[in-house]
Amino acid sequence: MSMASNPPTSTLNPPPGTAASATRKAAKPAYFSVKDIHAYYGESYIVQGVSFDIAESEIVALLGRNGAGKTSTLRAIARTDDPQLTSGEIYLDGKAIHKMPSHQAACSGIQLVPEDRRIIAGLTVEENLLLAQIAEPIGWSLDRIYKHFPRLDERRKQEAITLSGGEQQMLAVARALARDLKLLLLDEPYEGLAPVIVQEIERILHEVRELGITTIIVEQNAVAALKLADRALILDMGHIVYEGSAKEVLDNEDLRHEYLAI
Ligand SMILES: Nc1ncnc2c1ncn2[C@@H]1O[C@H](COP(=O)(O)OP(=O)(O)OP(=O)(O)O)[C@@H](O)[C@H]1O
Ligand SMILES: [Mg+2]
16 A cells, blocks of 8 residues: 655756666656645535646546545546635646646646536537537547447437437547547546446547546446556545555455445
């Protein structure tokens, strides 16, 4: 077990090949870094000093009991108005996300797929995707999306709200890819889905990783999330209480009982 920590950063520039340069290399800032963030809904203090680092193209499962603060942490990272981020720092690929409103965080590559998926009623599948591309920066072309999501290709002219739950989840992920995506935040993507559909979404998320995109997945189905993820973070009462490999969590019965009910 290891507690969350941030690697030391250095501004020194030692000559290459020296021991000092090796140290500097090891201390390179993480691709995505959350440093001691605190966030409130009004007076309610919910995210109470969360810190972690994620490497590029890593998949990290953010787990914990109901009410632990998982959704709030994702929302704080995506810079939604609620909860309000009052202190701490968030960096993605060198950019200071904590200084941005949500639309700028989105333009910097952070896409949150919330639990309710926010499919737009009255629009077809294709119109939902086109709407995501209404403003720069644009990510995947529609052709590319349809190649990776054959079910959406078959249903492009269908009203999106009539899709099955699994197809709506695929559309929500596809819509994130239609933007210039660097960090995908998924809140309960498997909720209400049959195992066969969960497998199809897992396949898509593996493809997304191979393209170099970084993912944080929040999921009640901790076993499925740990199967997909490289690493796990466990939140409890607004704090990270455990950080380790997905396998370490699966192998640690006490931890699973205490925080994950599995
Ligand atoms: N809009 C809000 N206003 C006030 N308190 C809120 C709001 N949303 C969530 N909370 C509180 O913040 C805490 C963390 O909630 P959050 O939704 O982040 O938990 P979670 O880990 O995602 O839980 P779940 O597994 O049930 O989705 C809870 O105590 C919840 O009641
Ligand atoms: Mg939640």
